[in-house]
Amino acid sequence: MGYSIQVGAFSDVHKAIRLVEALDRRSVTAYYFRDSSGLFKxxxxxxPTxxxxxxxxxxxxxxxxxGAFQVIRPEDYAIAKTRLYGISCLRKEIVSTAESFIGTGYQWGGQSPEEGxxxxxxxxAVYQLNGLNLPxxxxxxxxxxxxxxxxxxxKGDLVFFAIKKDKRVSHVGLYAGQGRFIHAPGRGKPIRxxxxxxxxxxxxxxxxxxxL
Incomplete structure (x- = not known):
């Protein structure tokens, strides 16, 4: 990942959602998340620069x-901190990020939380928030x-399933440890x-x- 923009510090998740919607109307793909302070950003x-x-x-x-914004540098992402704290720290951050989306609704093709x-x-989204790009x-x-x-x-690995009749990969979740994974299970169902x-x-x- 290169440089990203971070805005907002909302106690009300709906304010974060409205900001994501406003950005989406300008064809800007954005994600909200709850950080360690409990605020939504x-x-x-x-x-690239x-x-x-x-x-x-x-x-x-x-x-x-x-409004006010902060530029997130490549070295600010969790991936950049692995030299200091090891890969296990990054894995924990990936799971923590995924957990912050639990309860979000599902919509096929959606890549922003207000759409699902x-x-x-x-x-x-989870990988990008930690400085990694995925297909x-x-x-x-x-x-x-x-x-x-x-x-x-x-933790942080992806697990894949063949849900459709053609037996090809059609579903993915994020492994969270202890046999559990976090995923968007289907239309109308929240991430869980x-x-x-x-x-x-x-x-x-x-x-x-x-x-990783």
Whole structure:
């Protein structure tokens, strides 16, 4: 990930949602999340330079879409801190980020929380908030990752399922440890935890992938 823009510090999640909606109307894909303070913040963009990030943010500020903003540098992401704290810290951050979206509604093709996430959109958002890019679809994500045996899954890995009749990869979740994963299970259902050993998911399990 390059430079991103972070705005807002809302105690009311609906204010964060309205800001995401305003950005979406300008074709800016943004995500809200709850940080360690308990406040909801909004983040967007993947700019190659800090100057381009400032230019984009200034344009939105002058248009009255956003107020004060902060540029998130590549070194601010959790991925950049692995040299100091190790990969296990990054894995915990990925799971923590995914947990902040639990309860969000589901909509096929959605990649912003006010519309709802599809399963792969959730994975993309969670990884981007930690400084990592993923392919857009679950099938592309499956092909891009390194295989992980089920018994070797670690926090932050992705788990894939063949839900449709064609038996191809069509669903993805984020492994959270202890046999649990976080995912957007289907239209009209909120993001939640489920168990890999659940008969429905166990019988449709295709494999795990890591990107770390």
């Amino acid at each position: 909004v983040r967007f963009g993947d700019f 800090v100057e381009e990030a400032h230019t984009a943010a200034d344009t939105l500020a002058h248009a009255g879409v956003i 996430f599809d399963c792969s959109g959730l994975a993309v 857009r679809t679950s099938r592309e994500q499956y092909l891009a990752g390194a295989p992980v045996k089920r018994g070797r899954l670690d 935890y489920d168990l890999l050993e659940h008969t429905y998911y166990s019988s449709r399990y295709v494999g795990g992938r890591t990107y």
